[in-house]
Amino acid sequence: MQITVNDIQKSYATVQAVQGVSFQIRPGEIFALLGPNGAGKSSIIRMLVGMTRPDSGSISVQHGDEVFDHVPRRYLGYLPEDRGLYIDKSVEKNLRYLAQLHGLSATETEQQLEHWLAVFELTDRRKEELKQLSKGNQQKVQLIAAVIHRPALVILDEPFSGLDPINQEKVVQFLQRLRAEGMTVILSAHQMAMVEKLADHMLLMAKGKAVLAGTLSEIRTQAQPQPEVxxxxxxxLTPAELEQWLPDLDWQLTAPQRLTLKLSGSGQLSDCLQRLLPHCPLRAVTMQNPDLHQLYLNAMSQHQQQEPAV
Amino acid sequence: MISKQSITVAKWEFLRFFKWKQQLISYLIMLGVMGAVFAWSYFVDEGRQQYRIAVPAGFAIESTEQFQFQQPTISFAEQLQQLQADETWHAVLEPTSEQVIIHTKAGKKWQQQLQTVLQEYYRQQYAAEQGWTEAQLTKLQQPVTLEMRFLDDNYKGKDRPEKLIALAVLFMLLIGLSTAFGQLLMSITGEKQQRVTEQLYAIVTPQQWIDGKVLGHSLSALKAMFTTTLMMLLGFVVGVLIFANKPLQLDWLNFGVLAWLLPFALLGVVLCATFMAAIAASIDDPNTSGKGAVMMITWLPLLFTYLVIDSPTGWAMTLLSWLPVTSFAAMPVRLAMVELPWWQPALSLLLLVATLYWLRRVAGRIFLRGMQMYGKEPSWGDIMRWALSNKVD
Incomplete structure (x- = not known):
């Protein structure tokens, strides 16, 4: 399933939730929507699901030869941000009901139920009422509800929220499994470490606008145009020595034996090393790759500085 | 047409509130309570005892099965003493020139029956004094027979057994609507509170969802009506056969009228459930919203019909039986009490179906739009606008 979003805008009363956002999601990839609360992620998801329509711009969803203006229900698995199930009903009854609504036969439902309950280690608890389960296990049931019918596209709004690190890791494995099975996944999350492991492409949003977009390396390039070494x-070393050896380079002596260099062009690193080596032997040279969390914070900070004060 | 998803929702909703064990227990408790009431009234029935009444000499009253009148030889003061000591007498009579004083220890139910017997005795005494015969006295006591004859051939008369059926239908509708009211409010707002709604929206359309809800809770309402009818019939049969010791006669049942009552009752429940679903779908939090009470508007057609039930040919009943929002209650009553050409209930039924179709579309729109407001409850203005919009979602 391929999705192309072109310059969409959405307003609610006086709030402009989404302002001219464009992106593309390729078939079989994991696409992450990132951003602080109120950035517009859930608004975009609701437009993709067809719950609301963009005020302007377009959404094109292509599945095989079919083209739609939102993801049709029959191809969609959805874990909403505002989620819950029937807490006074058993795990099994909840999942059977949703599977039936998706049009699964009794046999298909049973197969899928057994499969997913085993994946999430909930087989022994299938008869228990949902309210008897921990929040983490309830979340797992929600995830099963989103994929029990094996949809072409799965949209997961904050799938990691409320989970402990072990269960977060399980969700990462679950999402990798979905991708391996050919499903396209859109996820919105705050857990950057998880997203970094998973996402093929991502869109970083702030106040309804796209701030950064692309693969992790593309985002690094956008967020940090000058790589650091x-x-x-x-x-x-002393600053005086460095002034003498590297007068034209952007360096910073962070400790007597640690030097940070900002690169502004190709070949600059080898040039620098050639100039340093005659004066002092080197212990290590490491490219500084900030993690997604750092890139996210940097981007947010830059965005806030660029935004006109109200 | 009702989709497969709507039927799945309906089945889920019906079974969610169908706790057969609890229901069986509640019926058993109800039967137990009724049994206890009957048993209690049997044991405390004072009519089955015999009471001894002391009367003065010359008081020529005959004893009955319940009252034994005796003329004691002891003095009046001694009679009172015995009465005070709970010995011999239940009452002592003291006739004066103006009245008869009944002395008893404390007030009891049988004393009213004694008064009736004494009143009859004194009436006969008075008739004898006046020289009236028994037949003259009977004639005097009997009310004049007044018979109503109606020139309108279509009017069946207000005291016909069909009126009982009509009243029973109104009562059953009240039971059904009360059931649907409670369950729909709890189900729809509960789903919002438990945050299931958005998840369901991604699976079924708002129309499929509302259709399923309405169907499921209409079935619950009909089940409540059916079981209540069954219980009442059971009570009626037990009452006639066991307590009244009479043969069961059902020849007064008019199956022609019943055949018309059922579709009206059925569609009426569905119509009201649709209206209730539409209102419930606009409620975000039942604890703070005042819209829940509006769902009770559906009881008004029953009340309006009841108020004009004795004038089934009047303009008010005629109007109510044609208005699609009240016809489900009024037309069955009119049908039961007035002879109508077939096309009148048929056309009224058709209007009811058309209104139901329109209302279910409105309910679907209200549900969708209400959900899009994300936690903000729509105003009445919003709801009216959505109801009147023709936009297809």
Whole structure:
């Protein structure tokens, strides 16, 4: 399933929730929507699901030869941000009901139920009422509800929320499994470490606008146009020495034997190393790759600075 | 047409509130309570005892099965003493020139029956004094027979057994609507509170969802009506056969009228359930919303019909039986009490079906739009606008 979103806008009363956002989601990939609360992620998801319509712009969903303006229900698995199930009913009854609504036969339902309950280690608890389960296990049941009919596209709004690190890791494996099975996944999350492991492409949003988009490396390039290199030396260096050896480079001495260099062009690193090596032996040279969390914070900070004060 | 998904929703909703064990227990408790009431009234029935009444000499009253009148030889003061000591007498009579004083220890139910017997005795005494015969006295006591004859051939008369059926239908509708009211409010707002609604929206359309809800809770209402009817019939049969010791006669049942009553009752329940679903769908939080009470508007057609039930040919009943929002209650009553050409109930039924179709579309729109407001409850203005819009979602 391929989705192309082109310059969509959405307003609620006086709030402009989404402002001219465009992106593309390729078949079989995991696409992450990132951003702080109120960034417009859930608004975009609701437009993709067809719950609301964009005020302007377009959404094109292509599945085989069919083209739609939102994801049709029959191809969709959805875990909403505002979610819950019938807490006074058993795990099994909840899932059977939703599977029947998706049009699964009794045999198909049973097969899928057994499969997913085993994946999430809930087989022994299938007869228990939902309210008897922990929040984490309830969340797992919600995830099963979203995929029990094996949809072409799964949209998961905050799938990690309320989960402990072990269960978060299980959800990561679950999402990797969905991708391996050919499902396209859209997820919205705050857990950058999880997203970093999973997402093929991502869109970082703030106040309804797209801030950064692309693969992780593309986002790195956008968020940090000058890559940084950490150079550790065998002996202590002084600023005066560096002024003399590297007068034209953007460096910073963070410790007597640690030098950070901001690269502004290709070949600059080898040039720098050639100039340093005659004066002092080097212990290590490491490319500084900030993680997604850092990139996210940087981008948010830059965005806030660029936004006109109200 | 009702989709497969709507039927799945309906089945789920019906079974959600169908706790057969609890219901069976409640019926058993109800039967137990009724049994206890009957048993209690049997044991405390004072009519089955015999009471001894002391009367003065010359008081020529005959004893009955319940009252034994005796003329004691002891003095009046001694009679009172015995009465005070709970010995011999239940009452002592003291006739004066103006009245008869009944002395008893404390007030009891049998004393009213004694008064009736004494009144009859004194009436006969008075008739004898006046020289009236028994036949003259009977004639005097009997009310004049007044018979109503109606020139309108279509009017069946207000005291016909069909009126009982009509009243029973109104009562059953009240039971059904009360059931649907409670369950729909709990089900729809409960789903919002438990945050299931958005998940369901991704699976079924708002129309499929509302159709399923209405169907499921209409079935619950009909089940409540059916079981209540069954219980009442059971009570009626037991009452006639056992307590009244009479043969069961059902020849007064008019199956022609019943055949018309059923579709009206059925569609009426569905219509009211649809209206209730539409209102419930606009409620975000039942604890703070005042809209829940509006769902009770559906009881008004029953009340309006009841108020004009004794004038089935009047303009008010005629109007109510044609208005699609009240016809489900009024037309069955009119049918039961007035002879109508077939096309009148048929056309009224058709209007009811058309209104139901329109209302279910409105309910679907209200549900969708209400959900799109994300936690903000729509105003009455919003609801009216959505109801009147023809936009297809």
């Amino acid at each position: 950490l150079i550790e030396t065998e002996r202590a």
